[in-house]
Amino acid sequence: MNLSDFLLSQVPFSPEELEEILSCFEKKEIPKNTMLIQQGEISRTLYFIENGMGRSYYLKKQGKEITQWFFGSGKFMASADSFFQKTPSLYYLELLEDSIVYTISREKMDMLFSKYHKMDQLGRLVSIEMLTKVVNKLNAIQFQTAKERYEYMLEEFPDIYHRIPLGHIASYLGMTQETLSRIRR
Amino acid sequence: MNLSDFLLSQVPFSPEELEEILSCFEKKEIPKNTMLIQQGEISRTLYFIENGMGRSYYLKKQGKEITQWFFGSGKFMASADSFFQKTPSLYYLELLEDSIVYTISREKMDMLFSKYHKMDQLGRLVSIEMLTKVVNKLNAIQFQTAKERYEYMLEEFPDIYHRIPLGHIASYLGMTQETLSRIRR
DNA sequence: CTATTCCTTTGACATAAATCAAAAAGCAAA
DNA sequence: TTTGCTTTTTGATTTATGTCAAAGGAATAG
Numbered sequence: 001m002n003l004s005d006f007l008l009s010q011v012p013f014s015p016e017e018l019e020e021i022l023s024c025f026e027k028k029e030i031p032k033n034t035m036l037i038q039q040g041e042i043s044r045t046l047y048f049i050e051n052g053m054g055r056s057y058y059l060k061k062q063g064k065e066i067t068q069w070f071f072g073s074g075k076f077m078a079s080a081d082s083f084f085q086k087t088p089s090l091y092y093l094e095l096l097e098d099s100i101v102y103t104i105s106r107e108k109m110d111m112l113f114s115k116y117h118k119m120d121q122l123g124r125l126v127s128i129e130m131l132t133k134v135v136n137k138l139n140a141i142q143f144q145t146a147k148e149r150y151e152y153m154l155e156e157f158p159d160i161y162h163r164i165p166l167g168h169i170a171s172y173l174g175m176t177q178e179t180l181s182r183i184r185r
Numbered sequence: 186m187n188l189s190d191f192l193l194s195q196v197p198f199s200p201e202e203l204e205e206i207l208s209c210f211e212k213k214e215i216p217k218n219t220m221l222i223q224q225g226e227i228s229r230t231l232y233f234i235e236n237g238m239g240r241s242y243y244l245k246k247q248g249k250e251i252t253q254w255f256f257g258s259g260k261f262m263a264s265a266d267s268f269f270q271k272t273p274s275l276y277y278l279e280l281l282e283d284s285i286v287y288t289i290s291r292e293k294m295d296m297l298f299s300k301y302h303k304m305d306q307l308g309r310l311v312s313i314e315m316l317t318k319v320v321n322k323l324n325a326i327q328f329q330t331a332k333e334r335y336e337y338m339l340e341e342f343p344d345i346y347h348r349i350p351l352g353h354i355a356s357y358l359g360m361t362q363e364t365l366s367r368i369r370r
Numbered sequence: 371c372t373a374t375t376c377c378t379t380t381g382a383c384a385t386a387a388a389t390c391a392a393a394a395a396g397c398a399a400a
Numbered sequence: 401t402t403t404g405c406t407t408t409t410t411g412a413t414t415t416a417t418g419t420c421a422a423a424g425g426a427a428t429a430g
Contacts, residue, residue: 058324066328068320081317113306120305121298127312131319132266135253138323142359143251146387166408174327179387181409331417351378364417366379 001074043082052099067172186259221278228267237284252357
């Protein structure tokens with residue numbers, strides 16, 4: 001899904017508004033395995049994924065990677081708290097596939113927020129939607145068995161499971177790779 | 186914390202704006218154990234807690250209550266997805282203490298959102314903050330031991346643990362009451 | 371003050387999932 | 401193809417936490 005369609009699906013921007021907003025984004029092709037932000041950095045860029053797939057993750061002691069979220073086509077990708085609150089990112093962001101993304105800087109985003117009421121509205125809608133999804137995951141993780149969690153994931157990210165290493169999915173679901181492998185069978 | 190102070194701490198409303206916004210809220214004293222919304226209802230009211238404490242929870246099979254979140258003084262309390270997206274609430278909301286709250290209807294809230302750019306901004310800020318907190322909890326639940334989760338909770342809700350039945354806290358943390366009791370010792 | 375109810379702790383046992391270890395399967399480069 | 405590297409599966413064992421059951425404390429209403 002491209003950015004323009006996505007924006008219009010959320011808020012009825014006028015053609016002029018849409019044009020200015022789009023002009024603040026930059027379209028880029030970025031190869032897989034690119035790290036978009038490191039843990040500890042302050043995020044200055046928000047990404048919209050037109051095509052591709054990314055994830056956020058962090059390192060536990062012993063350097064184990066814990067996947068925190070997946071970002072697919074048609075979604076914004078960012079270390080949200082870092083980008084919006086200017087705090088050091090708790091996560092790494094990386095692309096798992098060659099991707100086509102739109103990027104925007106914090107400054108331009110702020111400018112759009114202050115210029116267009118509708119952008120704040122968009123921000124609010126996107127935030128609430130994300131909040132709902134995170135809460136859903138939380139419920140799945142908190143009170144379901146490993147098997148039910150796997151099923152939750154198939155609903156939330158139906159297109160993921162053949163595209164992405166098992167270990168990433170397992171850690172996203174809060175279980176070991178071995179457990180996930182056994183469940184799948 | 187009262188509503189006026191809270192609003193000003195987030196966004197620099199003018200005195201006139203502030204007055205109109207406040208006039209859309211209604212101040213109420215509500216006794217403990219009041220149910221604010223039932224699972225399945227569509228939430229029409231947003232609450233701001235000036236004083237008191239509430240929680241959201243849902244029922245698992247066998248009627249077990251699972252606490253989903255606690256809402257303390259100075260916070261908005263709502264079944265957020267239901268209120269903002271007009272979907273049936275996944276949760277019950279109840280007050281755990283006699284509380285002083287400000288209420289506002291969905292209609293007035295929408296009116297404020299469309300009238301004041303700054304209200305959308307407020308909505309965005311509050312949503313992002315909530316998002317960050319939920320993500321924190323998610324990380325705690327997902328990858329920490331029962332003991333570490335308990336410590337996370339002491340940080341997030343320092344004033345809670347002597348005010349609220351152990352069972353509520355345990356289910357919030359995704360563990361049984363017995364486990365929490367053993368950890369505490 | 372006493373009784374009823376609710377809340378918390380403790381104990382014994384069961385179990386889902388983690389860990390450790392190694393084999394098998396896939397995949398990429400030469 | 402062969403070689404090497406990564407990912408997935410399988411097996412044996414351990415462990416944290418859940419479940420079930422009951423007793424002890426604390427709070428509330430009459």
